[in-house]
Amino acid sequence: MSDLVQVRDRGHVRVIRMNRPGKKNAASLELAWGVIEAIREATKEDDVWVIGLTGTEDAFCAGLDLTPDEGQEEFIPLSGQDRYLDDLGWVSRFYFTLREECDKPIVGGINGVAVGAGLSLAMATDIRIMASSARLLAGYPRIGGSPDGGLSITLSQAIGYEQAMKFLLENRTVTGEEAKSLGMVSQVVPDDQFDEEFDKYLDLLTNLSPITARTTKRVLRTANRIEVEKQLHYELWNIGKSLGSLDGQEARRAFIEKRPPIFTGRTE
Numbered sequence: 001m002s003d004l005v006q007v008r009d010r011g012h013v014r015v016i017r018m019n020r021p022g023k024k025n026a027a028s029l030e031l032a033w034g035v036i037e038a039i040r041e042a043t044k045e046d047d048v049w050v051i052g053l054t055g056t057e058d059a060f061c062a063g064l065d066l067t068p069d070e071g072q073e074e075f076i077p078l079s080g081q082d083r084y085l086d087d088l089g090w091v092s093r094f095y096f097t098l099r100e101e102c103d104k105p106i107v108g109g110i111n112g113v114a115v116g117a118g119l120s121l122a123m124a125t126d127i128r129i130m131a132s133s134a135r136l137l138a139g140y141p142r143i144g145g146s147p148d149g150g151l152s153i154t155l156s157q158a159i160g161y162e163q164a165m166k167f168l169l170e171n172r173t174v175t176g177e178e179a180k181s182l183g184m185v186s187q188v189v190p191d192d193q194f195d196e197e198f199d200k201y202l203d204l205l206t207n208l209s210p211i212t213a214r215t216t217k218r219v220l221r222t223a224n225r226i227e228v229e230k231q232l233h234y235e236l237w238n239i240g241k242s243l244g245s246l247d248g249q250e251a252r253r254a255f256i257e258k259r260p261p262i263f264t265g266r267t268e
Helices: 029-044 080-085 089-100 117-124 152-161 162-167 176-183 189-207 209-221 228-244 246-257
Strands: 006-010 013-018 048-054 059-061 106-110 114-115 127-131 187-189
Touching: 006 029, 006 117, 013 176, 013 189, 029 048, 029 089, 048 187, 048 189, 059 080, 059 117, 089 117, 089 152, 089 187, 089 228, 106 117, 106 189, 114 117, 114 189, 117 152, 127 176, 152 228, 176 187, 187 189
Parallel strands: 013 048, 048 106, 059 114, 106 127, 127 187
Antiparallel strands: 006 013
């Protein structure tokens, strides 16, 4: 297991903690695949009944690491052929692993900022508890992109179609109470009580039979199921189109140059 992902067991609870505070837990290949593999390992162990996923210091996950360290390819846990044939990548696997591969309840402890792919990861958890000063931001519009990581699924499920459209297109930043009122999280706690309340809720869920917890997630997952892989591929296709467009290139230039973008809608 990567040092960027810490795993701690307490009774029937496993807490997975992203531990890259110097970069606000930005998702390098090492961290992203480390989270995916940690969830997979917890899924396979019968003594783990409930999974908690959180970050360190003031960040849950600040999205894609734009300045990754060298040698990141070695952290992809796929064979050469599987890597060549892979059509999802780590970002789509955030959703696929947490919601589809894992049938145990996963509680997201949003201790700090969650942006872009970090927000997708947070929303892929089943239940979310948030520190009052934490911030949620999609971030995709400011770099000329559309959502990925299953966010088109989870956000629509959590807050409904219209509110999801507004949140994404307005590129809004929401903190605890607004996130709760929208339905993005179920509980907001003061910052100085976050760790205690997060652990308390995880322990609460272990009062249930693990069979009950798993079957409950299974039936709810099926009731809300769409063609998941098709949707994840469609997300990737659309973000590729938007990021590769002239407006997408302009959005990233403007972001780097700290100026308002000038969009034309032209394709050539």
